Every structure is written in C-alpha cells, then in structure tokens.
Amino acid sequence: MMEIRLMSYGGLKDITGSDALGFAIPQQAVSVTELKELLLARYPALEGKTFRIAVNERFVEGEFEVGSGDNVALMPPFSGG
Amino acid sequence: MSDKKPKNIFVEGPISPVKIGEDIAHHQKKTNIGAHSIFMGQVRADSVEAAKVSAIEYTAHQEMALSTMHEIREAIFAKYPLTCLHITHSLGVVKAGEICLFVFASAVHRKEAIDACEEVVERIKKELPIWGKEIFAGDQYQWKENRG
Numbered sequence: 001m002m003e004i005r006l007m008s009y010g011g012l013k014d015i016t017g018s019d020a021l022g023f024a025i026p027q028q029a030v031s032v033t034e035l036k037e038l039l040l041a042r043y044p045a046l047e048g049k050t051f052r053i054a055v056n057e058r059f060v061e062g063e064f065e066v067g068s069g070d071n072v073a074l075m076p077p078f079s080g081g
Numbered sequence: 082m083s084d085k086k087p088k089n090i091f092v093e094g095p096i097s098p099v100k101i102g103e104d105i106a107h108h109q110k111k112t113n114i115g116a117h118s119i120f121m122g123q124v125r126a127d128s129v130e131a132a133k134v135s136a137i138e139y140t141a142h143q144e145m146a147l148s149t150m151h152e153i154r155e156a157i158f159a160k161y162p163l164t165c166l167h168i169t170h171s172l173g174v175v176k177a178g179e180i181c182l183f184v185f186a187s188a189v190h191r192k193e194a195i196d197a198c199e200e201v202v203e204r205i206k207k208e209l210p211i212w213g214k215e216i217f218a219g220d221q222y223q224w225k226e227n228r229g
Contacts, residue, residue, distance in 0.1 A: 009142055010212030011224035057145050073142055079225040080139065080146075080170060080211025081122045081182045081202065 002068035095179035118198035122182030
C-alpha cells in the first residue's frame with residue numbers, strides 16, 4: 001500500500017474533482033501503464049481522454065516506476081497563449 | 082545573454098498595454114538594437130453556438146512551464162543572435178479584448194528578431210503546460226484547444 005500525490009490540470013480537474021489529492025495504490029510501486037489502469041478504474045470518465053503523465057515534473061510513460069510520495073501530474077493537451 | 086536561473090514569465094490577470102509601452106521605452110537606451118519584433122495574444126470573444134466567450138481563465142503547471150520556457154530561451158539564443166528576449170503570460174482571468182501573452186524579441190537586424198519571435202510564440206503554444214478555460218456568460222465554460 002502506498003499513496004501518491006495526484007495533480008490534475010486543465011479539464012482533467014473536472015474529472016478527478018480536485019487539482020491535488022492523495023491517491024492510494026494497493027502496491028509498493030507501479031509502472032505508469034499500471035497507474036493509468038488504476039486511474040481509469042477510479043475515474044471512468046478519463047477513458048478516451050488524451051493526457052500525458054509527469055512524475056516529479058518529468059514526462060514519463062510505459063514501464064517507468066511510480067513510488068510512494070511521488071508527485072504525479074495528469075496533463076491534457078496544452079492551450080496557453 | 083540569458084541567465085541560468087529560470088525567469089518568471091507569469092503575471093496575474095491581463096497584461097497592461099501601459100506595461101507593454103513601458104517595456105518598449107526601456108529599450109531606447111540599448112542603442113545596439115536595430116529591430117524589435119513583438120507578438121501580443123489577445124483573448125478573442127469566440128462564439129460557440131449561441132454563447133460568446135467573455136474571458137479565459139489560465140492555469141499552469143508553473144514549475145514545469147518555467148523550466149521548459151528556460152530551455153526554449155536557451156535554444157532560441159543559441160539559434161538566433163538576439164540582443165534580448167522578454168516573455169509574459171497571464172494566469173487567472175483575462176477578459177475578451179485584453180492581452181494574455183506578450184513576446185518581445187530584439188536584435189541588431191529585423192530578420193532574426195522576427196524569426197525568433199515567431200518561433201518562441203509557436204513553442205509557447207505547443208510546449209508550455211498552460212491551460213485556458215473559456216468562460217461564457219453565466220457559469221458555462223469549455224476548455225480551450227490550441228490549433229496546430
């Protein structure tokens with residue numbers, strides 16, 4: 001069991017209901033791919049949404065391992081300017 | 082040339098045209114400059130069905146935006162012989178008609194100023210983790226999408 005800090009940006013905030021929250025994970029570590037599956041199970045409205053994941057301010061994907069206390073940012077396509 | 086520490090680019094609310102004028106005036110003492118190229122992004126009152134955008138509320142992943150902007154600055158200074166480059170982007174609510182982005186590139190000659198300014202604007206739109214929420218009259222809103 002561990003907890004990560006989940007930060008949601010742009011329209012994804014409307015889906016997770018908060019810009020920052022603790023997200024409990026039943027393992028000690030998960031890959032980004034596994035984390036995405038857990039997020040989809042918890043927030044079905046993420047299905048079909050385009051977003052990237054940054055862990056501790058670096059974009060990551062696939063087998064990158066997410067551990068306890070990591071800051072995980074869910075970021076939809078940017079729309080600045 | 083450019084500093085090593087990321088510079089802040091964010092201001093709360095709209096970018097004042099007075100501030101833009103003052104920024105231009107401050108460069109009058111830099112007499113090696115022969116050309117400024119400036120870009121200003123303005124919030125457009127887009128119509129979506131019957132509703133009109135009255136404002137855009139900007140949020141950002143500020144740490145990532147500033148470090149990415151720093152990398153863009155370094156790349157731009159390496160590519161173009163610029164004298165200076167200033168970037169300001171709004172956070173929070175900016176009403177239709179107000180300025181939300183200001184890019185100011187200065188060089189000895191016009192071509193590098195114009196090219197650098199354009200490239201910076203394109204990269205800001207594409208690479209900075211900033212999001213715009215288009216607010217309509219009442220409580221309606223939609224999340225802005227940038228065109229390619």
